[in-house]
Amino acid sequence: MKKKATITDIARALNITPSAVSKALNGHPRISKKTRDAVEAMAAKLNYRPNHLASGLRKGQSGLLGMLVPATEIKAYAAAINGAEAEAEAAGYNVIIAQSRDEYQKELKVFESMNRTQVEGLIVCMASTTTRFEHFDKWEKEGPPLVLFDRIFERGKRHMSVLDDYLASYVATEHLIEQGCTRLAHLSGPLHIPTYENRMRAFKDRLKRYGFEEKAEWMPTSALTIEDGRAFMEGCFERGEIPDGIFASSDYAAFGAMRVLQEKGLKVPEEVAMVGFGNEQFGAFIQPGLSTIDPESEAMGRLAARLLIQQIRMKSSEIPSYRRRILKPKLIVRESSRRNVHT
């Protein structure tokens, strides 16, 4: 591991000054083709690699973007990361990933650490347990640009890249109704997050439209995990009231509920039709295959990164109005909701 070559080394070897080398390397216009070629040749020969720390310090930029997600195992977030990284790479940025595990305290720590690391921007999907937003306010006042994705909150508008959750829920609920379901349940996440609130609202709107009953016990708001799904379904059996259609805001919850149904001997989709959310990999593997909403997460991540990079490149003088990118969900129909009612 020998010492690395610097522009000064190149300069010395060529009998010119570091500043000329810097200009040559950066395609500065006022530099002769001859020296530019010489510099490039020498750089290659010395195996020169620009030092990002030095140029970053000088230019006040780190070349780093931060991205905070609840967990990287969740398919939707993994895909969003891939999208954001692709976009970032194209723009010459690296991405630092952090996870909140859906814990507010961890989220705070990540904000701290991202701040220290001098990221030039932050992409955030907030933790489900986050109900205070001072850290966002503070960041926006003092820090570099920030873009929310997937989960958002409304306190003060912000840049965001999100799914059209109302539409997603509309489509999923309509689909269940088309399949002949009339006694519908919706497993939701916390309603203080507009993401889930929007889905719940669309769900209720559909029920109202068709004159179907709205049962509070069939609309739990903390039902995102397999265990939550199981618990919900077991509760239904205890109360002796089983819905004939379930739209869950998470594939995991849908799976948990489905397994209980199967254990109790009910048929999916014939007796209970199901639609999940998130297009997790396992949904295509289980039997019956789980119908689901594909949240277009890769595109969501890509757009979030693009939005962020736009902010960064913008002269900070002219603060732009808050921009949002809203993606269209895609319903994926598999066996768990297909009853072949009409042909």
Added chain:
Amino acid sequence: MKKKATITDIARALNITPSAVSKALNGHPRISKKTRDAVEAMAAKLNYRPNHLASGLRKGQSGLLGMLVPATEIKAYAAAINGAEAEAEAAGYNVIIAQSRDEYQKELKVFESMNRTQVEGLIVCMASTTTRFEHFDKWEKEGPPLVLFDRIFERGKRHMSVLDDYLASYVATEHLIEQGCTRLAHLSGPLHIPTYENRMRAFKDRLKRYGFEEKAEWMPTSALTIEDGRAFMEGCFERGEIPDGIFASSDYAAFGAMRVLQEKGLKVPEEVAMVGFGNEQFGAFIQPGLSTIDPESEAMGRLAARLLIQQIRMKSSEIPSYRRRILKPKLIVRESSRRNVHT
């Protein structure tokens, strides 16, 4: 977004010098408790955040580790990333993740980019298509420390954190034999990667030990995906020879094979017992549940990071002998291989 406070600002406000502030902030011993307290108070008041770029430039370190994996969706790699990040965070490092998509060319690019980004060390799981290793040689000659994990190669020894693949395969194969299987197949990856070679060797050793037949058609070496698994199984049906036990080096391949068996009406595990590899999430969700080898990936990632950080902190003068961490696999028995032969 106002200007950030620097140590110079703190120094000015306190009428001392930047270097005193620096020392106070870094817990340097020869500084009075009084000034230390004053500095800390002022730092808090001015909302000071250390600039990593500056200190990094000065100290010649970036605080960044690189990690290259084939793909982040694979459970084993996601877990390894989590492990490595936990370890890195504890040591004050951030981790930059990159994916090769199992393509040699992408791997080369990532090496380039990691070099430019001034990472202080690199953790690598090579692409399955990588058969030339010059970039490793070059990195090791010129770059910061490097640790291999999961997949390794033998050309020149290197630091590594790996599973005991021979043992994993031994255990899986023994388990199938215990369940009464005698006509065994093994779906493998490319044998130029010792990871797969070791598994294949253990598999063959077991067959030999028990005097079972070794059929070339039952030991494909490019069988890691769902499609590969399907293709293998379909081939078996075409040839009219079906194994009664399959150990696959990937849960995906196992799943593909299993689905074909089920489509053809064969019972798993009664007619064909199956064990996969990787402990993918879906394995617990499908029916029958897929027995598998848990590669202890999180620990593997953690140990890789620990090994790397040790190298980094070591005086580069004393080059240490190459260290390896070898993890014990865990067999997870689910329904796909459980025949209740004894008991």
Added chain:
DNA sequence: GTGAAAGCGCTAACAT
């Protein structure tokens, strides 16, 4: 078209 000089924010001798 190229050079000289200053400095980004921080740290580490060395001095006092």
Added chain:
DNA sequence: ATGTTAGCGCTTTCAC
């Protein structure tokens, strides 16, 4: 115990 000084590698005016 604190200050002085120098410089990490690079970029950027501003001269010439």
